[in-house]
Amino acid sequence: MISAPDIEQNLTAIPCQDVLIKATHRRCGPFDTFAAPAAVCRVARRDHRPFVDAPLTTRLRRDHDASPDRASLPIDRYDAGLIGAQHLTKRYGDKVAVDDLSFTVQPGVVTGFLGPNGAGKSTTMRMILGLDAPTKGTITVNGRRFAEHTHPLREVGALLEARGVHPGRSARNHLLALAATARIGTARVDEVIDMVGLSDVASKRVGAFSLGMGQRLGIASALLADPDVLLLDEPVNGLDPDGVRWIRNLLRGFADEGRTVFLSSHLMSEMALTADHVIVIGRGRLLRDQSMTDFIASAGGSVVRVRSPQAARLADILRPHATVIDMVADGVLDVEGMTSDDIGIAAAGAQFTLFELSTQAGSLEEAYMVLTEWAVDFHTHTISDRDHQ
Ligand SMILES: Nc1ncnc2c1ncn2[C@@H]1O[C@H](COP(=O)(O)OP(=O)(O)OP(=O)(O)O)[C@@H](O)[C@H]1O
C-alpha cells in the first residue's frame, strides 16, 4: 500500500503539490484499487498542464474512514469525477439566478438536483459546461474548469434543456457530426443509437421526432464519448415508462461503475428510485446536500395507517398515547406518535379487528415540499381556491 506522498515521489518528473490522478482503466471505477504493476494513471497538475501517463508500482490506498455512501478516496487530493462548486453566483441584471452555491458532486453515486421552477438548476448546469460564465465563484469538473479539458466530451456527457440539433439532419448524422469532433468512430455512434432504442428511426429527420425521441437522441449524445461524468437536465421528460425504467437502470449502472451522475428532475417518485444523494436549491441558494435516506427521514415521523371496522372506538383508545390521529376515511385512521406494534397490541387488547396496519414511510415529495415551500416562485391554485376568490 502506498499513500499520497509515495505517489508523488513516484512522479519525480512532476514535482507538484497538487496532483490529479485518474484511472485510465475503463473497467475500473476511479476509486477502485489497481493491481500492480499493470496499472497506469493519468496524472495532471492543477496548473492545467496536459495529462501524462505515469506507472503506478503498487496499489492505491483505500480510505476505510470514508463515509459509507461515498466511494472511498485513494489519495487526499483526488478530484477525478468530482464536480465542485465554490461560492458560485450568477446574476442576470438584477436577477440573482444562483446565489453563493457551494457543493461537491461525488462519483459512484447518483446525485439528484432538485428545486422549484426558476431555482437555478439549469443555470448551474450551464455553468458546469462553461455555457454561462459565473458572476462570482468557480465550478470545476475533475478539478478543472470545463473549457480547460483537452477532451471535454470524454469528460462530461451532457443533456441540457435546450438542444442544438438541426431539424433537417437525421439522428445518425447528428451523432456522426458530434462524434467527428471527438474522433469517435462510427461503430460507437451505432452502439449508442441502439442503446437508446432509436435504431428504427436513426435515418429520420430529427425535426419530425416526438418529445421522447428527441430526449433519447439527447441521451445518446451524452453517452457518445463514454464519459466519466453524466450531467442531465430533466432527462426523463417525455420518456415513456419503458424509457424511464431504462434510464433509471442506466444511471444506476453508471454510478455503480464509479462514474458521476448529476441529474435534475421534478418527478419526485422517479428521483426517489434513482438518486442516492440530493442537492436541493431554492431561489439560487443551497437548501440541502445530503443522502436521499436522510433527506426523506427529515420530513418527520412516520405515520401508521390503520383500517378497522371499529376505527372510531380504536381512535378513542389510542388518543392518550398518540400525538395525532386523523380519521382519513370511513374506517381508516392515520396515527402519528405510536409504532405499529403499540397500535396492534392496543387493538388486540380491546379485541378489535384490524384489516390493515402499515407504516407509511415519509416520501421524497413530502420532504421536498416542506423544504421548498417558501422558495416557490410560481404558486398554483386549486379550483376551490379560485372559487373562493
Ligand atoms: N439567459 C437568462 N437571462 C435572464 N434570466 C435568466 C436567464 N437564464 C435563466 N434566467 C433566470 O434565472 C432563474 C433561474 O433559471 P433556471 O432556468 O436556472 O431555473 P431552473 O431551476 O432550471 O428552473 P426549471 O425547473 O423551471 O427548469 C430564473 O429566474 C430565470 O428566469
Ligand SMILES: [Mg+2]
Ligand atoms: Mg431548468
